[in-house]
Amino acid sequence: MICAYNTTSLVLRNREDDGVKAITAKFVEQLTNQHSRACVWKITAIDKTLCRFPLRSSASTVRAFERRYKSFQNLLPYHVPITKFDLDQSTIETLYTLARLSSATSSTPACTSITEFDKSCLGLALYGWQAEEQHGDLNFARCFLCMRSVGLWNFKKVDTPEGCQVTPLSKKKRPSEGVAVEESLDVKAQHRWFCPWVYNELIGSTSSAEYSKKVGWEITLDSLLQSASSTGTNAISPSSRHATTGGSTRGSEDVLSRMKEASNLVSSLLRQRPPTKTSDTLMSSSS
Structure with a gap:
């Protein structure tokens, strides 16, 4: 497996190997850690x-x-x-x-x-x-x-x-x-x-x-x-x-x-923005 951005490679084990399930968590962690330090995929991954x-x-x-x-x-x-x-x-x-x-x-x-x-x-x-x-x-x-x-x-x-x-x-x-x-x-x-x-x-x-x-x-x-x-x-x-x-x-x-x-x-009510603190202060001062 190779990162398309910086060509860093990660070797995958045979999926049929008996030890694959035991190292799944470690492998998932390496999907992030094996990128180079400045790789954009390491900094900002897909949600x-x-x-x-x-x-x-x-x-x-x-x-x-x-x-x-x-x-x-x-x-x-x-x-x-x-x-x-x-x-x-x-x-x-x-x-x-x-x-x-x-x-x-x-x-x-x-x-x-x-x-x-x-x-x-x-x-x-x-x-x-x-x-x-x-x-x-x-x-x-x-x-x-x-x-x-x-x-x-x-x-x-x-x-x-x-x-x-x-x-x-x-x-x-x-x-x-x-x-x-x-x-x-x-x-x-x-x-x-x-x-x-x-x-x-x-x-x-x-x-x-x-x-x-x-x-x-x-x-x-x-x-x-x-x-x-x-x-x-x-x-x-x-x-x-x-x-x-x-x-x-x-x-x-x-x-x-x-x-x-x-x-x-409901959608219309959610779109209505609440009054800001500045507007509240102006109203109180004017009164």
């Missing part, structure tokens, strides 16, 4: 919290999840790949209902069941992926924590859901036929190994009550299910949601709206 999953409020987690979900919903169905992830049907229905509440409009087609297209969008959003369009018709799924981009054309696509046609904003061509693709996109395995969405066992890190032992997608799922439970959308299937009255849907939307207003109010 370990950058490798941790960022802590967010429940409302912020829901908004980020909805944004990632919508980014894939805006793509044509045959641009979204079949995804591989493990969630039970009840959890999928809850996430689907939560994701659709804020985006439901009168022009949105009413689907009586969750399609493979919807499941793929949910899986990608839950595991931290967001859709990006680059170079024309080439669509990517990108993780903004590990900075990995995955070309969606490399995987088998879902079929266009009947009765839930997605109207494109612009006419696009289908990808060329006959290209060898993988069966499905593993939303977990496609992250880099150190990505906080799927990994939290940093070498040399100590446990802290500030951080959860769960990985990013598990933290996100817990927060989404808690939010769904508090808004009354937990375990509601799409068919039963469309069967309910409009007042019930509007009630859930009102709850989400009040949650967002409360979050904005």
Whole structure:
């Protein structure tokens, strides 16, 4: 291992050696000490919290999840790949209902069941992926924590859901036929190994009550299910949601709206700067 700044080298032992685990702590210490005295990496190292999953409020987690979900919903169905992830049907229905509440409009087609297209969008959003369009018709799924981009054309696509046609904003061509693709996109395995969405066992890190032992997608799922439970959308299937009255849907939307207003109010109060001592002195002297 060589420092890219001053070319100081550090010899690594064979990872399969029986003594590796015994000297792990010493090795981590050498990662800092083996730099030269004036090396900038020794003086100012990267904060370990950058490798941790960022802590967010429940409302912020829901908004980020909805944004990632919508980014894939805006793509044509045959641009979204079949995804591989493990969630039970009840959890999928809850996430689907939560994701659709804020985006439901009168022009949105009413689907009586969750399609493979919807499941793929949910899986990608839950595991931290967001859709990006680059170079024309080439669509990517990108993780903004590990900075990995995955070309969606490399995987088998879902079929266009009947009765839930997605109207494109612009006419696009289908990808060329006959290209060898993988069966499905593993939303977990496609992250880099150190990505906080799927990994939290940093070498040399100590446990802290500030951080959860769960990985990013598990933290996100817990927060989404808690939010769904508090808004009354937990375990509601799409068919039963469309069967309910409009007042019930509007009630859930009102709850989400009040949650967002409360979050904005708190943020506004935190941004207000308290009066300085100088201003307090001037006010007291003038009185």
